Amino acid sequence: MASPDTPKTIPVHRIDLPRIVLVGKDVLFLLNGICGELGFQRALIVTGKSTLKVAGERVQSILAGDGIHSDRSIVEDAQLETVGRVMEDAQKSRAQVLIGVGGGRSIDVAKLAAAKTGCAFISVPTVASHDGIASSLASVKGMERPYTVKAVSPIAVVMDSGIIADSPYRFTAAGCGDVISKATEVEDWKLAHRDNGDYYGAYAGSLALMSSQLIMESAEKIRQNTAETIRDLLEALISCSTAMSIAGSSRPCSGSAHLFSHALDLIVDKPALHGEQCGVGTIMMARLHGLDWEKIRDSLVMIGAPTTAVGLGVKRQKILEALTMAQDVRPDRYTILSKIRLDRASAEALAVETGVI
Numbered sequence: 001m002a003s004p005d006t007p008k009t010i011p012v013h014r015i016d017l018p019r020i021v022l023v024g025k026d027v028l029f030l031l032n033g034i035c036g037e038l039g040f041q042r043a044l045i046v047t048g049k050s051t052l053k054v055a056g057e058r059v060q061s062i063l064a065g066d067g068i069h070s071d072r073s074i075v076e077d078a079q080l081e082t083v084g085r086v087m088e089d090a091q092k093s094r095a096q097v098l099i100g101v102g103g104g105r106s107i108d109v110a111k112l113a114a115a116k117t118g119c120a121f122i123s124v125p126t127v128a129s130h131d132g133i134a135s136s137l138a139s140v141k142g143m144e145r146p147y148t149v150k151a152v153s154p155i156a157v158v159m160d161s162g163i164i165a166d167s168p169y170r171f172t173a174a175g176c177g178d179v180i181s182k183a184t185e186v187e188d189w190k191l192a193h194r195d196n197g198d199y200y201g202a203y204a205g206s207l208a209l210m211s212s213q214l215i216m217e218s219a220e221k222i223r224q225n226t227a228e229t230i231r232d233l234l235e236a237l238i239s240c241s242t243a244m245s246i247a248g249s250s251r252p253c254s255g256s257a258h259l260f261s262h263a264l265d266l267i268v269d270k271p272a273l274h275g276e277q278c279g280v281g282t283i284m285m286a287r288l289h290g291l292d293w294e295k296i297r298d299s300l301v302m303i304g305a306p307t308t309a310v311g312l313g314v315k316r317q318k319i320l321e322a323l324t325m326a327q328d329v330r331p332d333r334y335t336i337l338s339k340i341r342l343d344r345a346s347a348e349a350l351a352v353e354t355g356v357i
């Protein structure tokens, strides 16, 4: 019973983290053990057509080997209607856990469908292209906001470095871009604290920043694309996800460079990969922050990630449009673009100076 001294509201900071994280070659074969340990007997595998071949079918037979029943739900996009269909599939198959097997789409859809149905969620990424693979946030199209929404933290993350090392290197390089972007995203967060009175969590901020620094330092090694360097990236992505969980939002990992990427997603017919766009955005936002933008660009060049509009396959005009509209994509998120409002001329000067156009 509450004593008379019990305060009416106790400030609670809830941090949801994955219970099990497995990184290594062939860890996929441990998935049945994990499901058994967590008491799951019925699973729904959410995967794409190509990722079904890469890992989805294997997941199903691994589970079947231990008598765990699983059904499949094939997703080809990350639209809200697809989430609804997966929710129906989950209910029909009486799944206790949704296992997202794939890249961005399968993971995002499974994560949000799990949150909405109350099922658990296990993340099995086949590429390492962004930090959503271990986070509680999902990016789904068809919602009123073009950025991530709160879903559910994976109860387990199974990162088979063999499968990820075999994926096209472009995805790995994009994952590095997403991690490196934390250099400016954390600066945005600090700025929001100083100028806008936003909450700033030094631990979460430092963790995200450290991940960015480590990946930049390892740029040459990463280019060799070995199982060891993939591991560095996977651990960095886990650290970024953890930083978001500790902060309770995407704040340590998503600032002005992400707003630039979200803006491109809205205005370009065929956007580049999320991490590629964030990397290019980081070069320009670092210049605005007065950071060493050339070091960031050189790291991206070394890794083999795009650093220009041409590299992204995006027209010069779209880069300028994205720069001028980026802050309006999410006005409540205070960043360097809230402080320095770019018009067409200043956006062009920035993009030219940093060699993006």
Ligand SMILES: [Zn+2]
Residues within 6 Å of the ligand: 130, 131, 178, 253, 258, 274, 278
């Ligand atoms: Zn990101």
